[in-house]
Amino acid sequence: MENFTASAPGKVILFGEHFVVYGEPAIAVALDLRVEATAYRCEKSIVEGLRTPLVERAIEEALRFVNRSGEAVCVRLRSNLPISVGLGSSAATAVAVIASITGLFGVKPSRDRLFRMALEVEKTVHVNPSGIDPAISVNGGAILYRRGRGIEPIKLGGDFTLVIGNTGVPRSTGAMVEKVRLFAENHPRVMDRLRAAASSIASEALEALEKGDVEKLGRLMDVNHGLLEAIGVSSLELERLVYAARRAGALGAKLTGAGGGGCMVALVAGKRVEAVVEAIRKAGGEPMVAPISRVGVLYGNG
């Protein structure tokens, strides 16, 4: 049986979530937690694994790209990326599914084209996706992303570990984006100034990342977290994990992704990793040491 496998990584946003929707820069890194899709020819389309409107839309998009719209294709999905916690599982799924199907038909879209197809697919789950998730999933490593201006790869300097803490509280990206939209509508001047602050933070963070100034990077994450609290997307459960990580010696900690639940991320120097993991667990979160992936979408039967 002819088949083709492709995989794509999840992500964690280090700086700029929400503000990225308004055109400010954001910084994300790819995680070595991947969604793997295997496409194969079949009589009647089947999705093994999670069948969602998003997967169906990705299949459609891929078949159109290879001029096979309406034909049957089957996809088998596997993932070690937690879903619906802000780690980019939707985008990784979209990227992996499209890449596996286009690969099956012997075609490889450009990275930019793949990004644009995955972004279209994401619209089935998010009304107004910023594009940062498919951008980092396609490209891997670390990127600076600005809506409409595409990506800028970042050279990662410095020695640090990312520890993610999952609150276990479900979140809705759509509801949080809408909450911020209402805030921006009601307080346009305040929002403008918070956007400007978020933009400065991202610029300083870019510099700190490239220089490997991990202490500065950590402090900037703390500041960014405050901005996210200001626009109303933090929660007590997130605060608990954020403060637990900081008190256990993290260089910085913030909520990541849409907020209101979901995950926080801590920047940790090597020798404090265990202490931070333990502190997050004790504070009621599910900790996870998050390996960074230099590789984005990966084609071929691995």
Next chain:
Amino acid sequence: MENFTASAPGKVILFGEHFVVYGEPAIAVALDLRVEATAYRCEKSIVEGLRTPLVERAIEEALRFVNRSGEAVCVRLRSNLPISVGLGSSAATAVAVIASITGLFGVKPSRDRLFRMALEVEKTVHVNPSGIDPAISVNGGAILYRRGRGIEPIKLGGDFTLVIGNTGVPRSTGAMVEKVRLFAENHPRVMDRLRAAASSIASEALEALEKGDVEKLGRLMDVNHGLLEAIGVSSLELERLVYAARRAGALGAKLTGAGGGGCMVALVAGKRVEAVVEAIRKAGGEPMVAPISRVGVLYGNG
């Protein structure tokens, strides 16, 4: 025995603490929790109540004002204002002591002069006091304060109750002000933008206060709290009380004063007061319904 009594209220800052040190506007209201000082002639100076460098400095300042430097004077202090929790006990003490002594000698300094003397006295406990505490203690009611530009009385509209929650965690205003100074030094551009945001929040809050738009006022307190978290002066204990109040139906909640411990304040509509008080208690804080005082310094044996 000839004696003279004066009293002065404490305060709670609703908007702009810390940023006020950098010239941004802040809004404070006087609390009907007062320090009362009774001055009387005596052979050898005695302070009944808390004898502190601040009280001694206030006595000195007052005696100089009435041209009696070096003479003996005794002061008896009483207070129902908790000390060292950010409710302005230092300034209220300074104002009450000065007013009682000048009163004893039959002189009444102008409000502005009294403010300036109390500000001098505050320098014995804070390196770089913004002046907001003595300003509100002298004037009472609600004021907009801007360093170097003095005060603007605010007409309070709307029906709301302030509930204060004391974390019980001691704080050091000096350490917090220094922390923010270092932050501003290391991240000047970010700080500029946060200051601009704080300024916008205070302007919107002024409008909301005068209109009596308590819902908007509450939301702005939440936003202001996020800015304070961004500059590093919140704590897990404060977050616990802030979220407890919000979840119990407060219209808004934020830390107040220097932060790092001390108190938070919640803006609450009448029917939710009990629920918020209870929620703060359950979250480990000491709740206090805070009556607003229209009256600042009060002269005379009351």
